Amino acid sequence: MSDFRSGFVSFVGRPNAGKSTLTNALVGTKVAITSDKPQTTRTVVRGIVHRPDGQLVLVDTPGLHRPRTLLGERLNDLVHTTWAEVDVVAMCFPSNEKVGPGDRHIATELAKLKKGIKRVAVATKTDLASPERIASHLLDIQALGDELGITWAELVPVSSVAGDQVTLLADLLVGLLPEGPPLYPEGELTDSPDEILVGELIREAALDGVRDELPHSIAVVVEEMGLREGRPDDRPLMEVHANLYVERDSQKGIVIGHRGARLKDVGKRARLQIAELLGVPVFLDLHVKIAKDWQRDPRQLRKLGF
Numbered sequence: 001m002s003d004f005r006s007g008f009v010s011f012v013g014r015p016n017a018g019k020s021t022l023t024n025a026l027v028g029t030k031v032a033i034t035s036d037k038p039q040t041t042r043t044v045v046r047g048i049v050h051r052p053d054g055q056l057v058l059v060d061t062p063g064l065h066r067p068r069t070l071l072g073e074r075l076n077d078l079v080h081t082t083w084a085e086v087d088v089v090a091m092c093f094p095s096n097e098k099v100g101p102g103d104r105h106i107a108t109e110l111a112k113l114k115k116g117i118k119r120v121a122v123a124t125k126t127d128l129a130s131p132e133r134i135a136s137h138l139l140d141i142q143a144l145g146d147e148l149g150i151t152w153a154e155l156v157p158v159s160s161v162a163g164d165q166v167t168l169l170a171d172l173l174v175g176l177l178p179e180g181p182p183l184y185p186e187g188e189l190t191d192s193p194d195e196i197l198v199g200e201l202i203r204e205a206a207l208d209g210v211r212d213e214l215p216h217s218i219a220v221v222v223e224e225m226g227l228r229e230g231r232p233d234d235r236p237l238m239e240v241h242a243n244l245y246v247e248r249d250s251q252k253g254i255v256i257g258h259r260g261a262r263l264k265d266v267g268k269r270a271r272l273q274i275a276e277l278l279g280v281p282v283f284l285d286l287h288v289k290i291a292k293d294w295q296r297d298p299r300q301l302r303k304l305g306f
């Protein structure tokens with residue numbers, strides 16, 4: 001298999017650009033959480049695309065933004081460390097929004113990467129834009145590259161939701177990777193431990209419907225997870241014990257809701273998602289705790305896995 005190609009691809013782009021959704025569309029399974037709230041991706045989740053001609057290891061990065069808190073700084077460090085290790089950085093530009101200062105900020109960083117790293121531009125969410133609009137969007141992306149001295153190895157319009165050009169993008173990305181053996185065993189879709197994926201699903205359910213600054217104040221830690229003992233073989237039950245951390249008392253009230261109604265709903269939705277991911281029924285024991293100002297406290301951040 002001399003012409004097999006394999007390597008790392010990192011999707012970058014401003015918050016909400018569609019990076020997580022694209023990762024999921026390429027892998028074909030839900031491995032990265034998606035949300036309509038900006039900056040919800042915190043863990044670097046790798047999705048792995050297995051093909052006869054190559055293997056793409058997708059590294060999903062948090063939305064690059066200007067750091068306001070210690071958490072923000074850690075996320076940005078993570079992005080830069082990730083970029084230095086990959087073969088291709090693919091920058092996502094949502095087609096339903098103009099190329100703007102946020103994109104320029106990220107592209108400026110892209111321009112500084114070492115020469116060997118290939119740069120690809122992806123115009124995402126094409127289902128939300130007219131053909132004329134997509135055409136002018138592509139020209140704007142090209143112009144931004146020219147201005148900053150970036151040569152886009154590829155410039156591809158895709159829609160993850162409609163499934164348009166997703167396979168083409170995978171073809172083009174594989175073509176940009178170095179020749180080499182597979183990096184992960186066949187069939188493995190992600191190297192994230194289940195606990196992390198499960199924690200992300202709970203956080204996603206908790207984020208749904210909350211406003212303003214609260215999304216950034218929520219962290220989830222799965223304390224314990226395993227099949228309940230003493231169950232019949234044909235009726236397994238996965239027990240998940242998790243804590244959902246917020247920063248303040250007032251936030252705890254919001255998350256729990258009137259008489260616990262909101263938390264109950266979050267737990268139910270998370271439980272169904274986890275069951276789908278793991279393929280077994282799930283018992284979810286979820287508690288809300290306060291970790292005062294955790295985003296600014298290095299000790300708390302370490303405890304919460306950052």
Ligand SMILES: Nc1nc2c(ncn2[C@@H]2O[C@H](COP(=O)(O)OP(=O)(O)OP(=O)(O)O)[C@@H](O)[C@H]2O)c(=O)[nH]1
Pocket residue numbers: 013014015016017018019020021022033034035036037038039040041061062063064124125126127128158159160161162
């Ligand atoms: N219509 C449409 N919506 C999309 C598409 N891709 C993503 N979205 C939506 O855009 C929003 C943001 O998508 P994400 O994939 O979470 O974006 P992201 O870039 O990972 O966001 P961060 O984690 O905040 O950096 C979600 O509501 C998605 O459903 C697409 O191809 N078409």
